Amino acid sequence: xxxxxxxxxxxxxxxxxxxxxxxxxxxxxxxxxxxxxxxxxxxxxxxxxxxxxxxxxxxxxxxxxxxxxxxxxxxxxxxxxxxxxxxxxxxxxxxxxxxxx
Numbered sequence: 001x002x003x004x005x006x007x008x009x010x011x012x013x014x015x016x017x018x019x020x021x022x023x024x025x026x027x028x029x030x031x032x033x034x035x036x037x038x039x040x041x042x043x044x045x046x047x048x049x050x051x052x053x054x055x056x057x058x059x060x061x062x063x064x065x066x067x068x069x070x071x072x073x074x075x076x077x078x079x080x081x082x083x084x085x086x087x088x089x090x091x092x093x094x095x096x097x098x099x100x101x
Contacts, residue, residue: 002059004090007067009041011051011074011083018079019046026053029073041070060089 013019023046030041041053057063067085074080 002057002061004056004058005060005063005087006054006056007063007085007087009051009053009055009067009070009083009085012081013049013051014079014081015049016046018077019049019051022051022074022077022080025074025077026051026070060087063087 011019011022013022023044026041026044041055043052043054045052055063055066057066064087067083071083074083
């Protein structure tokens with residue numbers, strides 16, 4: 001059993017044209033690889049110069065791999081500056097109590 005994780009991915013580009021190209025590349029890859037969950041992202045959208053999307057996985061290691069694969073797909077597109085993938089993970093923390101039943 002793994003640890004659930006999710007991320008709101010932000011891909012920063014030099015301008016809106018590059019961001020739209022990145023969105024198109026991601027959509028085409030997802031369509032082509034429709035049975036491969038590595039390229040199935042949710043809430044894919046473009047802002048001014050940023051592409052945003054959501055991804056989750058029941059295993060944090062899978063999510064890390066999926067983000068790596070996404071970066072490999074887009075990193076050589078001229079105008080892609082960076083990709084940020086902050087993870088929110090289940091079970092991150094602890095709780096203690098002195099309450100008695």
